[in-house]
Amino acid sequence: MALDIDIRNLKRVSVLTIKGRVDSSNTPELESAFQTLMDNGRFRLVADLSGLEYISSAGLRVLVSTLKACKRYNRGDLRLSNLPPRIVEVLDMAGMTPLFKIFDDTVGAVGSF
Amino acid sequence: MPDKSCLTVPGRLDQLIIISEFIAQAARQAGLDERDVFHVQTAVDEACTNVIQHAYQGIEGGEIILTCRRTDDTFIVTVRDHGRPFDPSAVPPPDLGTDLNARRVGGLGLYFMRRLMDEVHFEFDDKTGNTVTMVKRIGPRPQDDL
Numbered sequence: 001m002a003l004d005i006d007i008r009n010l011k012r013v014s015v016l017t018i019k020g021r022v023d024s025s026n027t028p029e030l031e032s033a034f035q036t037l038m039d040n041g042r043f044r045l046v047a048d049l050s051g052l053e054y055i056s057s058a059g060l061r062v063l064v065s066t067l068k069a070c071k072r073y074n075r076g077d078l079r080l081s082n083l084p085p086r087i088v089e090v091l092d093m094a095g096m097t098p099l100f101k102i103f104d105d106t107v108g109a110v111g112s113f
Numbered sequence: 114m115p116d117k118s119c120l121t122v123p124g125r126l127d128q129l130i131i132i133s134e135f136i137a138q139a140a141r142q143a144g145l146d147e148r149d150v151f152h153v154q155t156a157v158d159e160a161c162t163n164v165i166q167h168a169y170q171g172i173e174g175g176e177i178i179l180t181c182r183r184t185d186d187t188f189i190v191t192v193r194d195h196g197r198p199f200d201p202s203a204v205p206p207p208d209l210g211t212d213l214n215a216r217r218v219g220g221l222g223l224y225f226m227r228r229l230m231d232e233v234h235f236e237f238d239d240k241t242g243n244t245v246t247m248v249k250r251i252g253p254r255p256q257d258d259l
Contacts, residue, residue, distance in 0.1 A: 002130065021133070024162045025126035054133070054151075056158055057221035068213060086151055093228055094221055095209030 001053065002026070005033045013110045014042045019051030022059035030059060034066040034078075043069075043076030046109040050082035060094050067099060077101065081109040117182040118142075124165050124175040124194065132161050132179060136190065139181035143188045144251060152229040153190060153249050159222035160192045160245050168196025168243055183251075187231075192245045198237035 001020040008015045014037050022030055037045060045066070055063075063078065070076035081103040083091070091097045103109035120135045122128040136157045140150040161177055169175040178193040207220035226233050232248035 021130060023126070023129045023133075023158055024166065025129050054154070054158075056155070056162065057225055058162065060221065064213070064216070071213070086148075090155070090225075093225065094207070095211070098211045099213050099216075 017048045021054040024058045043073040081106040124169045143183040156226045156229045164194045195242040
């Protein structure tokens with residue numbers, strides 16, 4: 001399936017549910033979703049990746065650049081939840097797992113802020 | 114699977130999903146397990162992204178020609194284009210460091226291709242174009258380091 005991004009703004013945290021496939025054709029869409037939230041002062045973000053089927057190196061670069069941007073702000077962060085095993089494998093291969101706080105479920109990730 | 118299956122698509126990013134579906138189907142028919150199918154899909158996606166963005170430099174009009182074939186113990190994918198050749202040895206290794214602020218981006222695509230496939234070869238020829246050949250062994254590998 002193509003990329004589908006659903007955004008829920010909670011009191012202090014925004015949750016992005018990212019489903020489908022992230023490749024170089026749609027990384028601008030993902031980047032724009034993150035950027036719009038940050039432009040609106042939302043720097044505490046959780047990405048629920050349970051429905052993410054594929055992410056290319058270009059998609060991983062968007063996650064890392066968003067993480068960097070969020071961390072510039074007080075208590076800002078991009079935390080990841082519900083990672084399918086294949087996505088964990090790709091993150092591990094890219095050496096990115098230690099960069100992120102990763103949670104088994106979205107409730108835990110939201111509550112961690 | 115048939116001895117060989119081929120797909121020719123325009124060199125555009127919106128074709129990546131079509132390429133991915135073609136590769137998955139060919140790899141499954143060749144008997145690869147789902148993890149290996151995913152590895153081949155990822156490597157081919159990165160190879161084709163490189164073709165579109167670097168060989169064709171984002172300019173539309175070029176084609177990508179994909180071929181999949183199976184031998185007794187390997188699944189072989191070739192990706193061919195007629196864009197600008199590039200020197201894979203000139204691509205620096207990716208920065209896999211854990212210092213977020215110091216970390217450089219880039220170089221991951223080629224790194225993924227080499228990690229996920231058992232062999233990756235590049236050939237550049239004025240007449241036939243650029244060819245990337247990627248080989249996945251079928252069945253247990255001597256060492257599984259992923």
